[in-house]
Amino acid sequence: MVRILTAAMLAVALAGAAQAAAVPGCLRTCIEEQNRCEAPCASARVECRKPCTDRACRTACNTAYKSCTRPCVADYRSCVVGCGR
Numbered sequence: 001m002v003r004i005l006t007a008a009m010l011a012v013a014l015a016g017a018a019q020a021a022a023v024p025g026c027l028r029t030c031i032e033e034q035n036r037c038e039a040p041c042a043s044a045r046v047e048c049r050k051p052c053t054d055r056a057c058r059t060a061c062n063t064a065y066k067s068c069t070r071p072c073v074a075d076y077r078s079c080v081v082g083c084g085r
Contacts, residue, residue, distance in 0.1 A: 030080050044064070
């Protein structure tokens with residue numbers, strides 16, 4: 001899930017900031033930082049979903065995950081913008 005989100009964010013960032021493509025080391029750093037930021041969120045979601053037996057429970061876990069990763073996404077976007085400078 002984290003990889004899919006990372007790939008989607010990278011595609012959006014590259015489309016919006018073509019200059020960033022010239023700095024692959026910077027982008028790699030941004031992706032690594034995002035993965036480190038989101039790792040605890042992903043682990044918490046897995047643990048949250050283990051006892052779930054219905055869709056409402058899984059939805060609540062996914063909502064908490066999205067809330068947890070929101071600052072990571074914002075930091076990633078800022079990092080990519082910084083790569084273009």
